[in-house]
Each structure stands twice: as C-alpha cells, then as structure tokens.
Amino acid sequence: MIGALAAHGLALMTSGAAPETDTPSPTLRWVAEGDPREAYVDVEGWDAGAPEKWETVLTVHVVHEDLHTALRTPPMLGSYQTTKGGVRFIPQFGLQPGLRYRATLKTEGKPLVVRFDVPRERTTPITVVSHIYPSSNVLPENLLKFYLHFSAPMSRGDVYDHIHLTDAEGKEVELPFLEIDEELWSPEMRRLTLFIDPGRIKRGVKPLEDLGPSLQAGSEYTLTIDANWLDAEGLPLKEAYQKTFRVGSPDRDPPNPTQWVIAPPKANTRDPLSITFPEPMEAALAKRLIRVAHVVGDVRLHDDERRWVLEPKDPWSPGEYKVMVPAIIEDLAGNNIGKRFEVDIFEKIDDPTTKPTVVSIPFRIGD
Amino acid sequence: MRNLSFLSLAACLACQVTLFPAKATDWTSGMTEGKVTFQSMGPLAFGPEGILLVGDALSATVTAIATGDTEKAEGAKTIKVEAINVKLAGMLGVGADQILIDDLAVNPLSRKAYLAVSRGRGPEAKPILVRVGSEGMPEVVSLEKVKHAVAQLPDAPADDDSGRRNPRTESITDLAFFQDRVLIAGLANEEFASSFRAIPFPFKNIEGGTTVEIFHGAHGRFETRSPVRTFVPFTIGEEPHLLAAYTCTPLVQFPVKSLKPGAQIKGKTIAELGNRNRPLDMIVYQKDGKDYLLLANNNRGIMKIDASQIAGAGSIEDRVRGTGGVTYNTIDSWEGIRQLDQLDDAQALVLRATSEDSQNLESLALP
Missing domain, CATH: 2.60.40 (Immunoglobulin-like)
Structure with missing residues (x-):
C-alpha cells in the first residue's frame, strides 16, 4: 500500500488531533514524492509559534522491535525548514528500504506519532554466484587465488564467514584464505578476490607444516559460497554455490x-x-x-x-x-x-x- | 588507528623520533577550500596542526583535510560511547547492520576521535566522517566547505573505454604521517603485490611505490609481496625506521630512507608473533620512562612489546617454530578490540566489540 501511495506522489499516513475541537490542530504526515527513500515529514497547522529548536518538538527515529536497541537509538539527523503552516523535516541521509520510521511531534496534548514503512524494491532473492575463476576443474596445488563473480552487487563485512573450503570427506580446511579486513572487492562489488594464504602455499614454511597446505595434490575439494551472504539490497543469495575441483601438482614455472x-x-x-x-x-x-x-x-x-x-x-x-x-x-x-x-x-x-x-x-x- | 603516537614519540628521548621537521612549514600550503567527496573512506591518520589524512581506495587518493580542530586539549579526559554503532545507525537512519566503522584516529591536539564510517555495505554505501569528543556525542563532520588537498596515487587503474569500471583497485591497508611525508601501504585486488609509498607533504609530486621484501621467519622464505597490515615509524639509534606488522605475523623493520620510487628494499624481521593471526593496529607509547609497542591482533589479542629490545634485536633468518625474536606479553583483559589508537599519554582509545552486533568506543589506561 505504501508503495502504491508513494507512486502517486501523495502524502502518507497522516495524524492529527481529534476533529471535535474548534481550534486548529497540527497535523503530522510523511510525504514521498516518488522515491520513498527520499520521503520527508511535514507538520502543518502549527500555531504554537516556532520553538527555539525544532529538534525538541519534532523527531524522527528508526523503529526497532527490540526495546533495548530502541532505547539506545537517537533521533535521525536532518534539516528543519519552516513552512507557511509549520515545519518540514528532511532526513540528512535517504531512508533504507525495508525499515520502518517513526515521526513524533510533541503537542500540548498527546504526542502525534506517524510511522512510515519504506518498501523494498524486491523481497525475493535473485542474486547468484555467476562464476568462479579459475574455471578449470583441475587446479595446481599452489593455486594463488579465486575470483568470485556475482550477478548483482554484494555487501561487504565479514565475507570470509560465508566462504568454505572442504575436502573430499567434507572436512573444512582451516583458514585457507588470506583474510583481509579491507576485503578485495571490485568497485561495483560484483567480484571478490580471494587469495589463498601464501603461508599455506610455500614450501617448508611454518603454517604449511602446522596446518598442511590449503590444497593437496591428488585430492578433491569443494569451495562453497553460503546462501546467507547478503547482496547489496540486504537479501540473501538465491542459492548456495559450489565449485568442486581436483588438485594437480604445483606449478613453479613462470609463464613463457x-x-x-x-x-x-x-x-x-x-x-x-x-x-x-x-x-x-x-x-x-x-x-x-x-x-x-x-x-x-x-x-x-x-x-x-x-x-x-x-x-x-x-x-x-x-x-x-x-x-x-x-x-x-x-x-x-x-x-x-x-x-x-x-x-x-x-x-x-x-x-x-x-x-x-x-x-x-x-x-x-x-x- | 593508522595514526602515530605523536605525543609520546615527540617526548621520547630514548628513541629520539622527530615527527615534524624543525623548520616552520606551512602545512596547508597548496590547499583549496571547497567540498570534499569520497568514494570510500579507508585508513585515517593525523598529521600536524589537526590535518586529517583520509585514504580512499576506490578513487585511489589520499586527501588531507585541515579540520580546524586545533585547540589543544587540557587535562586527562576519558571517552566512552556505548553501542556507538547502534547510535550512529540511529543518527544516520539505517539499521545497525548497515554501519561499518572502518577506522579510528585520534587528533593528537584536541584528543577528539575521528571515525571513518560507512553507511551501507554495498557499492552505494556512503562514507561519512564522524567526530567524538569526551562528552561522548558523535557528530557528523561536514565536508561541504573545508580546506583540503588531494593526492592521486600513481599507477591508479584507468577505466577502459567500454564504459565499465576497471575492476582493479588497490586497497590502502595503512597510512601514517612521518616528518614531512605521508606513508601509505597498499595491496592490489588482482596482481598479488603490496606496495609502500612515501608522498612528500604538503602534496607536490607523488612517488611510485617501493616493493618491500622481508624475511618471514615462520615461513622460512622471503615474503616478497606480503601485504603490510599496520605500521609505525620508530627511530633506532638515530635512524628513522618503520616497524611493520604483516599478516601472520612477522614484525619487520626497515629504514625510512630506503623508501625510494621503484626500489626493492630488504627489511629485517625482528619478531615472529605467531601464525593464524592478523595484526590490526599498532601504537608506540611511553610509560614510566620506557617505550612500548602495543599491537592489536584479530586472533592473538593485544601484544605489549618492550621497545628497548628493538635496537639490539637480531635478524631472524632461520625458520622459527611458533614465535621468536623480540618478546611480548599478551594483555588478556583487552578483548574484542577492532580498532586502536592512542588518546593521550596514559590512555588508548579502542573500538571494542561487546557482542555480535554492538561496539563500544572507549578509552583504556595504557598497560
């Protein structure tokens, strides 16, 4: 319903004082003139005079179900512009699809509260892993990296939690990848570079001796990308992705x-x-x-x-x-x-x- | 942090570090006033006179911003902001899962904390600079009209003529100001090559990167291209050096004067701090007349290293089993540290995860 209203560029969810009084009462409403992420809040019929700071009268919050989080959530930043009949609050940053927002106006009586749901453009997961390079199903023991390609932009933060390398028995290889806080994304965030920890590749080295190589010649492995990795719109992948490959002997010859x-x-x-x-x-x-x-x-x-x-x-x-x-x-x-x-x-x-x-x-x- | 401990280092007689040249320099020369925009906000570091350096990997730039925040703080003050990520999410109008705090740096003059905050996790995420003082109220720093200078990093990937953005980027893994140079460690997302750059400041010309070659004790080989995770300048004898911590986890020193364009330099590995570990941040401080290094790690907690060991430390050139070289104590009580910087002579400022979805910004007495 919200989406439909937004599409008509109309005011949404209005709240006002009881109609039986003769004195004009302020009204509070969300207005979306197209993109609901750019919605703002209008107060009209405000006749109590401009307060010293509108922030003390009109606030907008992200709504949280969890009371603990709700109590710690301060009002959103934004600008207050005086209008003919009141004030307009324009959030400094756009609203997030999938969230609910609450505008609160203090009045002499009970405060007016109007909520606004920002619809998601889609709610069904469609993003998938489109390809993993190298494409071959036989890879050298000293393979240096994978590229994970996605069909749509992804989200960053804790990506390594969603990537698993398992051997033929289904046992997870411990810490096979070089985990880099910056996460090596392409600018469009549709490709992640995954380096295999060089300490697990090089011969005669401590991590290799402790943990063994990430990949061992003659064995078969599966690289799994979890479906719960969120894309840039906050939705999980449509499905998990697996690449199974066999490992061949190491390649120590430079390309010629x-x-x-x-x-x-x-x-x-x-x-x-x-x-x-x-x-x-x-x-x-x-x-x-x-x-x-x-x-x-x-x-x-x-x-x-x-x-x-x-x-x-x-x-x-x-x-x-x-x-x-x-x-x-x-x-x-x-x-x-x-x-x-x-x-x-x-x-x-x-x-x-x-x-x-x-x-x-x-x-x-x-x- | 990606910042230096100016106060303790400047006062440090034992290591005689001079962070700024003795001659008067107009640090803001060449800066222009106007709006600064970022595609991404990576490591932060403070230079002299409240100049904040901001790394932007996506646009391959380092921007120096004259914050104007130059009033010297008096007395010791603490900072504590509980659930700062939840508070920031509320102010910026998103869910807490959409807030990433990518770095933290303390202005050594005002002792205010500056945070590189990402509002969102996808390619449309908005980088936002946030400041927090001892009163504990985060504020968004306006970048609409500030004095600034931008250095474009060399070898920045050019977009091809197909209209697609070049997928290659070079992450900035750490950034620091030293004497009259900005030092930048980077790692590319395609060719496995890490670089170290020294850019004269105020920005004039940009020098090419230097390949850093270290002997990685635990690996028993040269790690010619391993990424530098975090580093601090440190003077040994009278020679300015950098101490750099690498992924899994050698501590390496190399002379600042060897950082020349195109040079391949050999570092000296002075400690092997154990594998299955990722260093996060490093600071140098002084306590009871002695110098210490404090290294925050993702897996091996906080390591405190008596810096008097460094000048006489041997070079690790044989394979090390477990740890070796200079010794350290683990500070067990500091748990969940994600970011670290020095607040004043006696306190560190940390970003600390208190639960899966909550992070505190808090000052802690230096150990």
Missing part, C-alpha cells in the same frame, strides 16, 4: 610467452585473433593486460582461460602486429613472466630495473 601459439586471422576480416597458452592464465590480468598494439576490440577468455581471443572493432589490415604482454601477468600459481611466485632466500634476485616490464610477441597478417 615464447610457447604461446598465435593464430593470426585473415586480412580484411573482423575474424578473431586467438592466442593459446600451454596452461590456464589468471583470468583478470590476462583479460585486462594482454593487448595488441594499436588494435581496439573485445577480449574474451575461452577453454578455462587457456585461450585469449580478441574480436577487433575494425577489419585487420595486412601488416606487422605486436602482442604486448606486461610481465606482471600471472599463471594460476602467481608466477609472473620471468619470476616465480616463490623466491628462495639463497637465490640471487635479479636487479628489477633490468627486467623487461612488457614482453612483445610479433605476428604478421598476410595479404
């Missing part, structure tokens, strides 16, 4: 672009260019960073991130091209071009300034 196979398209077509890797590459970095110099188009990854495909905006002209590959791209174990993820203390570390930061791979499109 000289082993990549480039399939050049025909000239004067908009055929895709494809590059096939001998191993899956880390999805986000491969998609964002690998480029063909001076060619604009859409990049997609296929075959469990083993193949990078560019669909050009314009037809290919015959000539020489270069695939540009920043050295910071990673394979699934976090190895970069020319640099293993794990660097042994006794190994000489090259001067980083002498390393190429971008590797270029030439190819030709014939006439």
Whole structure:
C-alpha cells in the first residue's frame, strides 16, 4: 500500500488531533514524492509559534522491535525548514528500504506519532554466484587465488564467514584464505578476490607444516559460497554455490610467452585473433593486460582461460602486429613472466630495473 | 588507528623520533577550500596542526583535510560511547547492520576521535566522517566547505573505454604521517603485490611505490609481496625506521630512507608473533620512562612489546617454530578490540566489540 501511495506522489499516513475541537490542530504526515527513500515529514497547522529548536518538538527515529536497541537509538539527523503552516523535516541521509520510521511531534496534548514503512524494491532473492575463476576443474596445488563473480552487487563485512573450503570427506580446511579486513572487492562489488594464504602455499614454511597446505595434490575439494551472504539490497543469495575441483601438482614455472601459439586471422576480416597458452592464465590480468598494439576490440577468455581471443572493432589490415604482454601477468600459481611466485632466500634476485616490464610477441597478417 | 603516537614519540628521548621537521612549514600550503567527496573512506591518520589524512581506495587518493580542530586539549579526559554503532545507525537512519566503522584516529591536539564510517555495505554505501569528543556525542563532520588537498596515487587503474569500471583497485591497508611525508601501504585486488609509498607533504609530486621484501621467519622464505597490515615509524639509534606488522605475523623493520620510487628494499624481521593471526593496529607509547609497542591482533589479542629490545634485536633468518625474536606479553583483559589508537599519554582509545552486533568506543589506561 505504501508503495502504491508513494507512486502517486501523495502524502502518507497522516495524524492529527481529534476533529471535535474548534481550534486548529497540527497535523503530522510523511510525504514521498516518488522515491520513498527520499520521503520527508511535514507538520502543518502549527500555531504554537516556532520553538527555539525544532529538534525538541519534532523527531524522527528508526523503529526497532527490540526495546533495548530502541532505547539506545537517537533521533535521525536532518534539516528543519519552516513552512507557511509549520515545519518540514528532511532526513540528512535517504531512508533504507525495508525499515520502518517513526515521526513524533510533541503537542500540548498527546504526542502525534506517524510511522512510515519504506518498501523494498524486491523481497525475493535473485542474486547468484555467476562464476568462479579459475574455471578449470583441475587446479595446481599452489593455486594463488579465486575470483568470485556475482550477478548483482554484494555487501561487504565479514565475507570470509560465508566462504568454505572442504575436502573430499567434507572436512573444512582451516583458514585457507588470506583474510583481509579491507576485503578485495571490485568497485561495483560484483567480484571478490580471494587469495589463498601464501603461508599455506610455500614450501617448508611454518603454517604449511602446522596446518598442511590449503590444497593437496591428488585430492578433491569443494569451495562453497553460503546462501546467507547478503547482496547489496540486504537479501540473501538465491542459492548456495559450489565449485568442486581436483588438485594437480604445483606449478613453479613462470609463464613463457615464447610457447604461446598465435593464430593470426585473415586480412580484411573482423575474424578473431586467438592466442593459446600451454596452461590456464589468471583470468583478470590476462583479460585486462594482454593487448595488441594499436588494435581496439573485445577480449574474451575461452577453454578455462587457456585461450585469449580478441574480436577487433575494425577489419585487420595486412601488416606487422605486436602482442604486448606486461610481465606482471600471472599463471594460476602467481608466477609472473620471468619470476616465480616463490623466491628462495639463497637465490640471487635479479636487479628489477633490468627486467623487461612488457614482453612483445610479433605476428604478421598476410595479404 | 593508522595514526602515530605523536605525543609520546615527540617526548621520547630514548628513541629520539622527530615527527615534524624543525623548520616552520606551512602545512596547508597548496590547499583549496571547497567540498570534499569520497568514494570510500579507508585508513585515517593525523598529521600536524589537526590535518586529517583520509585514504580512499576506490578513487585511489589520499586527501588531507585541515579540520580546524586545533585547540589543544587540557587535562586527562576519558571517552566512552556505548553501542556507538547502534547510535550512529540511529543518527544516520539505517539499521545497525548497515554501519561499518572502518577506522579510528585520534587528533593528537584536541584528543577528539575521528571515525571513518560507512553507511551501507554495498557499492552505494556512503562514507561519512564522524567526530567524538569526551562528552561522548558523535557528530557528523561536514565536508561541504573545508580546506583540503588531494593526492592521486600513481599507477591508479584507468577505466577502459567500454564504459565499465576497471575492476582493479588497490586497497590502502595503512597510512601514517612521518616528518614531512605521508606513508601509505597498499595491496592490489588482482596482481598479488603490496606496495609502500612515501608522498612528500604538503602534496607536490607523488612517488611510485617501493616493493618491500622481508624475511618471514615462520615461513622460512622471503615474503616478497606480503601485504603490510599496520605500521609505525620508530627511530633506532638515530635512524628513522618503520616497524611493520604483516599478516601472520612477522614484525619487520626497515629504514625510512630506503623508501625510494621503484626500489626493492630488504627489511629485517625482528619478531615472529605467531601464525593464524592478523595484526590490526599498532601504537608506540611511553610509560614510566620506557617505550612500548602495543599491537592489536584479530586472533592473538593485544601484544605489549618492550621497545628497548628493538635496537639490539637480531635478524631472524632461520625458520622459527611458533614465535621468536623480540618478546611480548599478551594483555588478556583487552578483548574484542577492532580498532586502536592512542588518546593521550596514559590512555588508548579502542573500538571494542561487546557482542555480535554492538561496539563500544572507549578509552583504556595504557598497560
């Protein structure tokens, strides 16, 4: 009902003193002129003169069922604007869908109280985990990260409570992930980066000795995302999500672009260019960073991130091209071009300034 | 906190830290007056003369705000705000589950607490700066017309031309002011790389990040790219150093002068404080003529470290079983600490979880 009224841009839930008196009485009402989150409170027929502070007369609170919380809840912040017949309270911040608000006006008699429910746009959960990268069902023992993709923006705070890694017997792996208070979200909050704790990957290390690796070669694991994780609208996921995968041997070899196979398209077509890797590459970095110099188009990854495909905006002209590959791209174990993820203390570390930061791979499109 | 203990450090003869250069500096030079907007509000730290530094990971900026809150506090005062998250929720018109207090910093001049509050948990969440004095009433700090300067961090990801926002962000994990520089620790959500930056203040030019390489005793390897969780400046001999706590949980020192753009520096691991643990905040203070470090952790409580051990501490270069290096006492009575800063010479200010859905802001006598 509230939603319908709001849609008509009309006043909502009015309260006034008993009609049998002759003296005009103040009325109190919520007004929503469209978006109910921007509703405000109007007092009309106020003839007692403006008080020194309207805050002492008119207050708005979030309504809580729990008395303990209700007692500790101060009035909302907002501005008081005097109007011809009274005052208007405009909340400083928009109202939250799903909550009930209460406006209270002190009068000479009983205070006037008007409540306002802000409807939710939807009440049925529809958000799902849309994909988890890496896509492959076989992952290296020293896998560095997962990306969790969601179909709609999610909410942050305590995300690690909703993510579980279990072995083939259903036993939960203890603290497998690097838990970061900031939570590594994309700006739209539809992708969460989940690093596996490097202490559980590297060889001969204390956490690895105590707890074992997060992932053990030869075993099967399931990554479960709980349905009770709330999306940005405060609703749970439509369903839990599971990715089951087998773990293969660790990958300690840096990616080597000289082993990549480039399939050049025909000239004067908009055929895709494809590059096939001998191993899956880390999805986000491969998609964002690998480029063909001076060619604009859409990049997609296929075959469990083993193949990078560019669909050009314009037809290919015959000539020489270069695939540009920043050295910071990673394979699934976090190895970069020319640099293993794990660097042994006794190994000489090259001067980083002498390393190429971008590797270029030439190819030709014939006439 | 992500703030320094200016008072105790400035007075500290043993470690002879100079937080601000002796020459007079116009710290607000280059600032303009106007509205400041944030996409996100991450770590907070105070510089000189009530200048608040605010990290914004989503817009890849650090903003310096001249708060004008420069009146020196007299005498010792306590702060206690019970269920501050519930109170803030009421004031901001949302449910308490929609309030996240992302950081806390005390203005060393006025001894007022500043909180980075997120109203909401999704991508539309509104970052709000809140101030709390000893009277215990939280107030929203208006950012409509303030003197400020913004530093854009280098290598900030550019949005591509598809109209989609670049999913890469770099979280700011800690922030501090030291002498005439703003120090920033960061962690990216795609390539596994943490950075440490030193930006001259007042903001002029932004230097690139420095890769910090540490020997992680418990892991028995170099952790070349582990994220710095929290850090404090600390002078050893006459040389300014940073003490940085890493996830699971080495304490590492490295000289401030080594923070140069593009440099790869090697830190010295002086303590291994145990795994399955995440450091949260760190302060340096003085009590009975001695210097101490206080480190708040998510799993291993509050650790108090006698700082006189640090100057002579050996470098941990062998694998450590359990803990090692400089020793600490655990302060058992401080439970549920989420945020920590120093309030005055004798008190800390903490954000403390008292139940699953309630947090207190309270001052505690330094142990």
